Amino acid sequence: xxxxxxxxxxxxxxxxxxxxxxxxxxxxxxxxxxxxxxxxxxxxxxxxxxxxxxxxxxxxxxxxxxxxxxxxxxxxxxxxxxxxxxxxxxxxxxxxxxxxxxxxxxxxxxxxxxxxxxxxxxxxxxxxxxxxxxxxxxxxxxxxxxxxxxxxxxxxxxxxxxxxxxxxxxxxxxxxxxxxxxxxxxxxxxxxxxxxxxxxxxxxxxxxxxxxxxxxxxxxxxxxxxxxxxxxxxxxxxxxxxxxxxxxxxxxxxxxxxxxxxxxxxxxxxxxxxxxxxxxxxxxxxxxxxxxxxxxxxxxxxxxxxxxxxxxxxxxxxxxxxxxxxxxxxxxxxxxxxxxxxxxxxxxxxxxxxxxxx
Amino acid sequence: xxxxxxxxxxxxxxxxxxxxxxxxxxxxxxxxxxxxxxxxxxxxxxxxxxxxxxxxxxxxxxxxxxxxxxxxxxxxxxxxxxxxxxxxxxxxxxxxxxxxxxxxxxxxxxxxxxxxxxxxxxxxxxxxxxxxxxxxxxxxxxxxxxxxxxxxxxxxxxxxxxxxxxxxxxxxxxxxxxxxxxxxxxxxxxxxxxxxxxxxxxxxxxxxxxxxxxxxxxxxxxxxxxxxxxxxxxxxxxxxxxxxxxxxxxxxxxxxxxxxxxxxxxxxxxxxxxxxxxxxxxxxxxxxxxxxxxxxxxxxxxxxxxxxxxxxxxxxxxxxxxxxxxxxxxxxxxxxxxxxxx
Numbered sequence: 292x293x294x295x296x297x298x299x300x301x302x303x304x305x306x307x308x309x310x311x312x313x314x315x316x317x318x319x320x321x322x323x324x325x326x327x328x329x330x331x332x333x334x335x336x337x338x339x340x341x342x343x344x345x346x347x348x349x350x351x352x353x354x355x356x357x358x359x360x361x362x363x364x365x366x367x368x369x370x371x372x373x374x375x376x377x378x379x380x381x382x383x384x385x386x387x388x389x390x391x392x393x394x395x396x397x398x399x400x401x402x403x404x405x406x407x408x409x410x411x412x413x414x415x416x417x418x419x420x421x422x423x424x425x426x427x428x429x430x431x432x433x434x435x436x437x438x439x440x441x442x443x444x445x446x447x448x449x450x451x452x453x454x455x456x457x458x459x460x461x462x463x464x465x466x467x468x469x470x471x472x473x474x475x476x477x478x479x480x481x482x483x484x485x486x487x488x489x490x491x492x493x494x495x496x497x498x499x500x501x502x503x504x505x506x507x508x509x510x511x512x513x514x515x516x517x518x519x520x521x522x523x524x525x526x527x528x529x530x531x532x533x534x535x536x537x538x539x540x541x542x543x544x545x546x547x548x549x550x551x552x553x554x555x556x557x558x559x560x561x562x563x564x565x566x567x568x569x570x571x572x573x574x575x576x577x578x579x580x581x582x583x584x585x586x587x588x589x590x591x592x593x594x595x596x597x598x599x600x601x602x603x604x605x606x607x608x609x610x611x612x613x614x615x616x617x618x619x620x621x622x623x624x625x626x627x628x629x630x631x632x633x634x635x636x637x638x639x640x641x642x643x644x645x646x647x648x649x
Numbered sequence: 650x651x652x653x654x655x656x657x658x659x660x661x662x663x664x665x666x667x668x669x670x671x672x673x674x675x676x677x678x679x680x681x682x683x684x685x686x687x688x689x690x691x692x693x694x695x696x697x698x699x700x701x702x703x704x705x706x707x708x709x710x711x712x713x714x715x716x717x718x719x720x721x722x723x724x725x726x727x728x729x730x731x732x733x734x735x736x737x738x739x740x741x742x743x744x745x746x747x748x749x750x751x752x753x754x755x756x757x758x759x760x761x762x763x764x765x766x767x768x769x770x771x772x773x774x775x776x777x778x779x780x781x782x783x784x785x786x787x788x789x790x791x792x793x794x795x796x797x798x799x800x801x802x803x804x805x806x807x808x809x810x811x812x813x814x815x816x817x818x819x820x821x822x823x824x825x826x827x828x829x830x831x832x833x834x835x836x837x838x839x840x841x842x843x844x845x846x847x848x849x850x851x852x853x854x855x856x857x858x859x860x861x862x863x864x865x866x867x868x869x870x871x872x873x874x875x876x877x878x879x880x881x882x883x884x885x886x887x888x889x890x891x892x893x894x895x896x897x898x899x900x901x902x903x904x905x906x907x908x909x910x911x912x913x914x915x916x917x918x919x920x921x922x923x924x925x926x927x928x929x930x931x932x933x934x935x936x937x938x939x940x941x942x943x944x945x946x947x948x949x950x951x952x953x954x955x956x957x958x959x960x961x962x963x964x965x966x967x968x969x970x971x972x973x974x975x976x977x978x979x980x981x982x983x984x985x986x987x988x989x990x991x
Contacts, residue, residue: 363896394898401896406889409908410988411915420907421897455987471897 309336310511314373318359321367329355331535340505342512344526352535357481395425398472398480404465408456445470462493534588541614551616595620599634675968690957733962743962752838754943764867773878796872804865804938821940862939881913922978
């Protein structure tokens with residue numbers, strides 16, 4: 292792998308080296324039908340204080356990637372490839388060491404805040420349990436000081452510290468979950484569709500909080516969502532995932548204004564806004580991850596598909612302006628590769644259905 | 650959004666206020682059931698021993714010649730004064746029976762509950778946590794067998810086993826003759842009285858007598874508890890808050906104990922409360938099997954004698970116990986689960 296060029300320092304002089312690096316990361320689940328390759332050779336890096344958005348359809352492996360980064364996978368799941376957190380090889384760690392990292396250095400914010408807090412425990416007990424787990428000798432006063440500190444940032448009044456979870460609204464509970472994650476000041480947090488279960492006003496509030504995290508906590512964030520508006524609002528960079536692979540990754544503004552991959556383009560066209568006059572959608576459904584299509588996984592649904600797309604897997608290439616994409620059509624458009632006429636000919640319709648069945 | 654601690658007393662008050670209507674319904678059902686049963690209680694109990702005039706006189710003194718509604722109101726009034734009537738066959742106040750024999754049934758059922766908890770809770774938790782392992786399979790089989798085995802059979806097996814392995818270990822009655830002679834009844838709870846007198850050998854004798862009956866009845870209950878705890882632990886382990894706790898790095902031991910198990914217990918408490926009625930009927934058979942001087946033995950005797958006042962009185966008492974326990978369980982649930990208090 293070629294080393295990625297990084298700006299070592301930003302304008303404020305803070306070190307912007309990568310907090311998290313994934314190289315050819317794979318995650319799969321064993322099933323009766325064979326392994327489900329939910330994450331299949333994903334590479335990216337995340338710098339300190341950076342927010343990377345991760346988009347894609349349901350079932351494309353977004354959540355599995357997020358959980359895989361934290362080692363929070365169910366029994367029967369396995370990881371392979373390379374994953375470095377602050378330079379440490381995560382996949383070589385013993386389960387115990389990895390468990391110890393969770394909560395302290397790696398955090399997770401979930402989709403459904405309503406069910407993520409133990410209904411029998413007071414908020415204060417959630418905080419003291421979390422803090423005590425990672426620091427056995429922490430004092431009561433210190434627990435209260437740190438908890439109330441982060442709750443204040445989340446806009447939860449200290450008078451509610453000893454309340455039970457059911458006494459809070461959905462939006463407040465998500466803020467509690469974020470506070471509970473941030474109280475340990477983790478270097479890296481995965482937020483898995485943190486606003487999907489909330490109404491739009493609360494959504495905007497939560498997104499603002501996540502966007503401002505780096506100012507208070509210098510946290511790197513992987514923000515998983517299928518809402519492209521959120522990405523545009525909150526993220527520095529965006530990764531587009533399809534069938535277990537990252538097909539395009541780059542600066543959010545660049546990817547949105549000049550999408551390289553046809554899937555990104557179609558995804559953007561499918562966004563519903565007030566100015567939407569007709570509904571766009573991508574024909575077909577995401578493929579079965581036990582037996583994905585050969586070569587480019589998007590080719591059965593791709594409007595730009597060529598013969599080569601069904602024969603050879605596209606190569607992850609630098610497309611300029613900080614964007615990388617894995618697509619033959621984009622490569623040709625950028626003049627990065629030369630294909631012969633037979634390879635570059637449009638994929639015949641008949642073959643689409645054949646490939647679909649394969 | 651009142652504070653949770655403030656609403657707990659109010660919740661308890663509401664529950665207590667509901668006791669009276671609940672009891673009224675139960676008493677009415679008991680009354681109707683016993684009147685619906687065919688046959689005349691007086692002739693059933695003492696028929697053939699007395700002539701017609703004497704029988705009529707008995708009916709009159711029992712008030713059975715009056716209209717049903719008067720009898721019903723009388724019955725309710727008497728129960729309100731804790732007067733359960735006098736038995737027909739031997740003219741004993743039912744309240745005295747309850748006082749004299751109730752203690753033996755109380756210690757038997759409490760002991761059985763203790764056995765059921767000690768066996769059921771850890772085994773259920775183990776089976777739930779290590780689901781589909783050989784340990785889980787073994788525990789499940791154990792749970793089914795203990796629940797399916799009839800009490801008298803389990804009891805007899807225990808007796809046979811104990812007689813063979815520990816000859817001299819008591820296999821029937823609540824205490825030896827010597828102990829019964831030594832301990833003067835005050836509370837009529839023999840174990841309590843013996844402990845109050847500081848009579849160590851009597852206490853140990855009574856405890857030894859409790860072992861087999863409590864095990865027999867407790868095993869039956871433990872089967873229910875094992876299955877309940879297991880399925881609830883499995884449910885709770887899948888809970889979102891369990892995954893969230895793991896994501897915060899909470900140790901697996903703590904996750905199982907404080908997140909999964911505590912939440913699994915909430916429905917278990919409710920169902921265990923409902924088991925009280927089953928435990929009482931189980932106690933009946935257990936007492937019979939071990940010749941235990943409790944209310945069950947009395948009830949069976951009076952049923953055989955067709956003593957309708959005695960049966961009505963004892964059944965009423967059992968019904969009251971069930972009501973009291975169910976209120977107690979509700980309060981316990983509210984103490985454990987803050988969401989119930991609203």
